[in-house]
Amino acid sequence: MPLLLHGSAASTFTRSARLALAEKGVPYELVPANLRAAEYAELHPWRKMPVLEHDGFRVYEAAAVMRYVDEAFAGPALQPADPRERARMTQWMSAINDYVAPAAVRGVLIPRFVLAPRGLPVDDAKVHASAEKAKAALAVFDAALTHTxxxxxxxxxxxxxxxxxxxxxxxxxxxxxxYTDDLPHLAAWFDRVNQRPSFAATRPN
Ligand SMILES: N[C@@H](CCC(=O)N[C@@H](CS)C(=O)NCC(=O)O)C(=O)O
Structure with missing residues (x-):
């Protein structure tokens, strides 16, 4: 059975899982996630994406999916072996999930790119406040990227x-x-990201 990733090309968390798969060189099938279908709750009790299915094993939450992809398949290591570097990686993943994503994804991207196109109401002031929060969180990453x-x-x-x-x-x-303006080290890091073939391969249409 092929490796299945339930998600959507436009979803940031799905793209993260796809990036791990692409960097690892693991083939997979992207299955459109129908979050509202009754049976989707069996895949993910909170009805989110992505969900990975591999030989009868299922795992959800992007960070867990990405770790599984790195550890279950051959290919280049996507996690450092050095304990301090690995702790740093885990620290940033936790910070992304707790401080960046709630503001950027749920506070800005979903209202602007999911709710507004469906004609659902969007509170501009709330979106702007979320963008400021996201930018403040990303400034911490920008400062760290002066050193690495x-x-x-x-x-x-x-x-x-x-x-x-x-x-x-x-x-x-x-x-x-x-939320990404005036963060020069983050911009330089993103230029490096953009040069990876995995990034081009996972770009939403
Ligand atoms: N904590 C989850 C978050 C996943 C998430 O929020 N995914 C978004 C797409 S980027 C989603 O499924 N949104 C649909 C919804 O909230 O209804 C993870 O790390 O996988």
């Missing part, structure tokens, strides 16, 4: 692949929604 090329050292790790889609999707925003 990638978030956890001199090679890209899962932390980079968790963050990159959130930064990429931010490029489509305008005005006070933008």
């Amino acid at each position: 090329v990638w978030l956890a050292g001199d090679r890209p790790t899962l932390a980079d692949w968790l963050l990159a889609p959130i930064v990429a999707s931010g490029a489509g925003l305008t005005g006070a929604d933008r």
Whole structure:
């Protein structure tokens, strides 16, 4: 049975899982996630994406999916062996999930790119406040990237692949929604991200 990733090409967390698969060189099938279908709750009790299925094993939550991909398959290591670098990677992944994603993904990207196109109401002031929060969180990453090329050292790790889609999707925003402006070290890091074939291979249409 092929490896299945339930998700959507436009979803930042799905793209993070796809980046791990692409960096690892693991073939997979992207299955459109129908979050509202009754049976989707069996795949993910909180009805989110991505979900990975491999030979009867299922795992959800992007960070867990990415770790599984790195550890279950041959290919280049996506997590550092050095305990301090690995701790740094885990620190950044936790910070992305707790401080960046709630503001950037749920606070800005979903209202602007999911709710508004469906004609659902969007509170501009709330979106702008979320963008400011996201930018403040990303400023911490920007400062860290004055000292390192990638978030956890001199090679890209899962932390980079968790963050990159959130930064990429931010490029489509305008005005006070933008959370990636004036962060030069993050911009230089994103230039490096953009040069990876995995990033081109997972770019949403
Ligand atoms: N904590 C989850 C978050 C996943 C998540 O929020 N995915 C978004 C897409 S980027 C989603 O499924 N949104 C649909 C919804 O909230 O209804 C993870 O790390 O996988």
